[in-house]
Amino acid sequence: MRVAILGGLLQLLLIPAFISLGLWQWNKAESKTALQASLDTRSHDAAIAMPTTPADIEALRHRRVILRGHFDASRQVLIDNRLHREQAGYHVITPLRLEGSDMHVLVNRGWLRAPADHARQPDAPVPAGEVELTGIVAAPTSRFFNLAAQPSSGWEPVWQNLDLERFRSAVAYPLQPLIVQLDAQSPGGFVREWPRPDERADRHRSYALQWFGFAVASLGIWGYFLVRKP
Structure with missing residues (x-):
């Protein structure tokens, strides 16, 4: 029980951090893509x-x-x-x-x-x-x-x-x-x-997916230890 509680507290720290980092990378990619779209449109005027x-x-x-x-x-x-x-x-x-x-x-x-x-x-x-x-x-x-x-x-x-x-x-x-x-x-x-x-926008998206993957993986690992038999 103590391990489960400690694991739950750790997830409260890790999962928001992983998601926050993933969103940061994703937003950087979207910002660069939006800048490129603006350049493509306005530079042809x-x-x-x-x-x-x-x-x-x-x-x-x-x-x-x-x-x-x-x-x-x-x-x-x-x-x-x-x-x-x-x-x-x-x-x-x-x-x-x-x-x-x-x-x-x-x-x-x-x-x-x-x-x-x-x-x-x-x-x-x-x-x-x-x-x-x-x-x-x-x-x-x-x-x-x-x-x-x-x-x-x-x-x-x-x-x-x-x-x-x-x-x-x-x-x-x-x-x-x-x-x-x-x-x-x-x-x-x-x-x-x-x-x-938009240079390196795809790399930022890749980093974002990695951070989201860490969040899912940490949740899965914690769930595994919760349900496994002693």
Whole structure:
């Protein structure tokens, strides 16, 4: 009887924990799938001009936009530790001043392979003159981990993460609260095989089923010990 009571108390802890972890993984998969569906739908709509006034990120997320203006090569930044097909490299982020205004928008021009000597920076030339580009709007990452303390002043050409607030504080011009991922057909970019939002969604579902299986298995084991003959 004591074993049954202890087992029951243990099930009260384990089963909710397993179910909670399973639901967490399942919801992550559903969230990624929903983001992919939004991208598939909105990215096929007609492209719209990037506004020159502060934009609503939710209204523009996953929309294809048209950009006209001039790149600011002096404030280009390389985002370190970005992998592409198991190779190390950088994402090249260059601000673009929108035509007819002082508003700028950050353009991710793609992935660039890192030199064998990582102390050297790769050559990432910036198109001169006026350009016309298209790309997909993405929300900037708000949660990230820096391996080392980042400088609070001055300008560094290589960053660990793209911190939009840090970028905004380092420039004297207004900046849209979003990132534009440059289309593969647009000029002036590098490797642009952007990851899908639903990447690894199936793996999250697999993890969820495993956690649900643990809940069922623990309940079955407890039931077996309850009904077995002494």
